[in-house]
Amino acid sequence: MTTENKDLPVPVIVAPIINEPAHNPIHSWGTARVEEGTLVTVRKSGSDEVWLRARVSNSGEWSGIFSVDLPKGTHSIEARLTLGNEHSAWSPVRQFVVG
Numbered sequence: 001m002t003t004e005n006k007d008l009p010v011p012v013i014v015a016p017i018i019n020e021p022a023h024n025p026i027h028s029w030g031t032a033r034v035e036e037g038t039l040v041t042v043r044k045s046g047s048d049e050v051w052l053r054a055r056v057s058n059s060g061e062w063s064g065i066f067s068v069d070l071p072k073g074t075h076s077i078e079a080r081l082t083l084g085n086e087h088s089a090w091s092p093v094r095q096f097v098v099g
Contacts, residue, residue, distance in 0.1 A: 005086035009033050011040050011062065011079045013094045021099030026070060029063035030079065032056045038083045042066075045076035045093045056081075070098045 011032040016022040028042055028051075040062045042052040054064040076095045081088040 002082055002085050002087045004089060005083075006089065008081055008083060008086055008088040010088050010091045011056075011081050013042070013077065013079050013091055016077075016094070016096035018094065018096060021097050023099060024069040026051075026066040026098070027063065028052055028066065028077070029061065031060050032062060032081055033060060034081055034083060038081050040079055040081055042077050042079045045078045051077065072098050 009032065011030050013030045015029050016026060032040060034056055036056060036058040038056045040054045040056060041050055043050045051066040051068055052064045054062040056062045074095055074097050076093050078090040078093050080090045
């Protein structure tokens with residue numbers, strides 16, 4: 001169990017790119033201003049369905065492939081960081097389209 005730390009920054013989702021059709025397998029990446037190895041969790045927005053877990057690199061970037069293929073249509077994701085026993089707030093929701 002982790003607790004929210006408001007001082008832990010929220011990760012930034014860069015991809016999937018808004019208004020550009022994505023295709024399976026979905027690749028997601030972003031940035032985070034935290035120490036290398038911090039865990040990034042990407043989930044279906046508003047649910048407990050995790051689609052990606054990745055680690056922040058020494059350059060402050062994270063990336064990975066979703067663990068599920070998504071049907072065509074609009075989808076929403078959000079991400080948060082976990083460091084030790086603490087996690088950040090969820091990022092702003094990112095909508096994207098699978099074509």
